[in-house]
Amino acid sequence: KNQVEQSPQSLIILEGKNCTLQCNYTVSPFSNLRWYKQDTGRGPVSLTIMTFSENTKSNGRYTATLDADTKQSSLHITASQLSDSASYICVVSSMEYGNKLVFGAGTILRVKS
Amino acid sequence: KAGVTQTPRYLIKTRGQQVTLSCSPISGHRSVSWYQQTPGQGLQFLFEYFSETQRNKGNFPGRFSGRQFSNSRSEMNVSTLELGDSALYLCASTRGLAGSTDTQYFGPGTRLTVL
Numbered sequence: 261k262n263q264v265e266q267s268p269q270s271l272i273i274l275e276g277k278n279c280t281l282q283c284n285y286t287v288s289p290f291s292n293l294r295w296y297k298q299d300t301g302r303g304p305v306s307l308t309i310m311t312f313s314e315n316t317k318s319n320g321r322y323t324a325t326l327d328a329d330t331k332q333s334s335l336h337i338t339a340s341q342l343s344d345s346a347s348y349i350c351v352v353s354s355m356e357y358g359n360k361l362v363f364g365a366g367t368i369l370r371v372k373s
Numbered sequence: 374k375a376g377v378t379q380t381p382r383y384l385i386k387t388r389g390q391q392v393t394l395s396c397s398p399i400s401g402h403r404s405v406s407w408y409q410q411t412p413g414q415g416l417q418f419l420f421e422y423f424s425e426t427q428r429n430k431g432n433f434p435g436r437f438s439g440r441q442f443s444n445s446r447s448e449m450n451v452s453t454l455e456l457g458d459s460a461l462y463l464c465a466s467t468r469g470l471a472g473s474t475d476t477q478y479f480g481p482g483t484r485l486t487v488l
Contacts, residue, residue: 366415
């Protein structure tokens with residue numbers, strides 16, 4: 261069964277600290293993996309999209325990694341800011357059924373001062 | 374350029390009624406996907422339309438339906454509303470298929486409350 265699991269479920273860190281969010285997937289055949297940031301009450305915003313051949317991609321203070329062999333991805337946030345408080349969602353695209361998207365449940369990050 | 378717009382932003386209905394939500398994608402985008410988001414379930418895929426054709430469908434009952442017009446605007450309809458249909462309904466547009474490497478842009482959502 262195609263699944264995307266994220267950990268931790270929630271996380272609280274101090275402003276200025278780094279953190280890493282994890283995503284494990286069983287989606288096959290794999291097409292691409294993306295990370296979204298969703299602020300409360302708003303639509304998700306795409307952070308990165310990675311294909312099979314990419315193992316690192318950055319977007320400002322956000323760096324995503326992908327290990328297609330172990331089917332794991334991580335999102336690293338550097339020097340966190342209060343505005344990073346949000347839900348981070350890992351989504352994997354499967355080549356089956358017209359590149360159907362499989363969503364993780366998300367990690368809720370809270371950055372406190 | 375203008376982003377994805379959804380109307381209405383908020384809606385209150387009673388059980389048994391039906392509702393139609395509208396989504397206008399970014400100009401030039403041919404794919405519109407619809408999602409339901411509830412606190413306990415996260416984002417659940419409803420369906421994707423590409424060039425007026427339904428490409429994919431999630432595991433929702435037939436009460437949920439949609440369509441896409443020739444200008445790529447899309448509507449989603451829910452008939453015989455149930456309390457459990459209360460949720461944030463999000464649409465997203467992509468230039469190509471939603472699962473491609475094209476960036477997917479989400480609208481602000483329609484908050485539906487069923488009483």
